[in-house]
Every structure is written in C-alpha cells, then in structure tokens.
Amino acid sequence: MKLQQLRYLVEVARRGLNVSEAAEALYTSQPGVSKQIKLLEDELGIVVFERSGKRLVGITEPGKAVLEISGRILKEADNLKRVGAEYAGGDSGSLTIAATHTQARYALPAVVKRFVDKYPNVRLSLHQGSPTQIAEWVSNGDADIGIATEAMDQYPQLVMLPCYQWSHVVIAPEGHPILAEPALTLQEMARYPLITYDPAFTGRSRINRAFERAGITPNVVLAAIDADVIKTYVGLGLGLGVIAAMAFDAERDVGLRALDASHLFERNTTRIGLKRGTYLRRFEYDFIEYFAPQLTRKAVEMAMAGAGDSYQL
Helix, strand or coil: CCHHHHHHHHHHHHCCCCHHHHHHHCCCCHHHHHHHHHHHHHHHCCCCEEEECCEEEEECHHHHHHHHHHHHHHHHHHHHHHHHHHHHHCCCEEEEEEECHHHHHHHCHHHHHHHHHHCCCEEEEEEECCHHHHHHHHHHCCCCEEEECCCHHHCCCEEEEEEEEECEEEEEECCCHHHHCCCCCHHHHCCCEEEEECCCCCCHHHHHHHHHHHCCCCEEEEEECCHHHHHHHHHCCCCEEEEEHHHCCCCCCCCEEEEECCCCCCCEEEEEEEECCCCCCHHHHHHHHHHCCCCCHHHHHHHHCCCCCCCCC
C-alpha cells in the first residue's frame, strides 16, 4: 500500500469518479491511475469503486470507509511534512491565502505588509475568488487560510473563526436627492436603480433579506464582485450603490457620499476558515492574529481541537 495509491482514490472520488480529470490533476496518466487503484483493491481484497465496463459509476460501502480512512491518512501525512518544514526550515516556507476582493483590497494590505516584514522568507500567495471557491480551495488543500463573509459556514470540514463585524453603506453622487432625505429608508432606496454586490458576495444575502422582509422589490440594475466597480458606475449616475463600509473612503472617493445603512441591513461577520485537523505553522498563527488580534494562538488551537467552534465575537 502506497500513499500515492490513496491519493489516486481520494482524487478520483473528489472528481466525481472521473478518472481522466483525476489523472490530469495529479499530473499522471489515466491508465496509471486505474492500474494503481486496481492494485490497491486487490491488496485490500475489496472493491472500492463500482464499475460499468471501464467506467466508474459508484462507491461501494467498504469503499466509503476506505476513502474516509485514506483522507485521514493523507491529511496526517501532509501534517508530518508541515511539522518537518517548520522545524527544519525555520521561518521559511509558503502560505496561500484565499480571500474575496473586498477582503484583499481593503482589509488585508496592512496585514500582508506586517507579515512580509516579519517573514521575508515565506512565499506568500494571495488568491481571490468567490466565498464558495475560497471554501473549496481550503477544503481541498489548495489554500491554507480562507477569508470571506458569505458561504464559509456551510462547509463542515472547515473550522470557522469569526474575525470582525461590519455594516453596509449606501453611496450616491454629490447632489443626489436621497442625500437630502431626513432618514434613509428601504422605501426611499427602492425609488432609484441600485448597484450592489453579486448574490454570492459581501453580505448580499442580508441586503436581499432586508428588502424581502419589507415586501419591497429593489431595482438592482447591476451586480458586481468588486466595490470599485460599483463606485465607478455610481459615479456615472447609473444608480445608488450598496457596498461594505470599509470600501468607502471620503478622501479617495471624490464626488461620492456615503450614508450609514446599519439600521437597514443586518451586520455581517467576516470569518477565517481553516481545514480541520491541519497542523498550523507558527507563521500561520501570526498571520491569523495580525488579521484578527483576538484570535490568539491559544484561541485558534482550542477551535481546531473542537473546543472553540462556538466562539463568538
């Protein structure tokens, strides 16, 4: 039995039993993957995958147990490598952060600068994606740390650590009639075209929920994943914008005004996602604490051990 055979099993299962995709992901050949899986099945004396001709069409009951155990073995093998790399390499290695555009653009720059100053020998990579992509990257081991607001708590294989809460603001061009209103309301906002986030991003679900509860249908004319795009089109007079408060800077965003909308939309919680059972290196603990000072090494260790999953801000 070889670790590589276990990797083939797990990857084939992860790719929906598509051996060709699994082989491509593992940089090997389809016949090689099929051969190694068959050798492992012969060694174990069981069938892991149900077959129809040459196609894999399902996972057997013993196969489900084998896949679960294989996943744990591969995770621990990776943890052994991480331990060795940390103690043999000192403050060097690689760290991949997956985050949404809003986090990468507005919340992370100061954290990244501080981290790079302390750990110049760590290769830091920053991947941007949707919350679902981020959760999957961390779950699959393609990223070490995920940072997002939406969707992250829907992945039980991740440990979720709440970092901070934030609110939305409504932005409008200077001179817009809504700026003269005594109070910002959903009814008043619904009179104008709205420009806000794509449904999968940055608290959009809470925006939708507020209008639904009020029985109002907003006129969303444009949805984007990027607050800078939203601000650009608001500046062109195409509508009001609804963005994260952190994305507005009165000095930088000349020609725009922001109205507090915390009374209209629920507050949002940005979370860090970590894969359960992963050995965290010293510089990962530091990155997490730089981003959310309350998430000390002790707090993170408790959460990873299962004692802090209910941790709240």
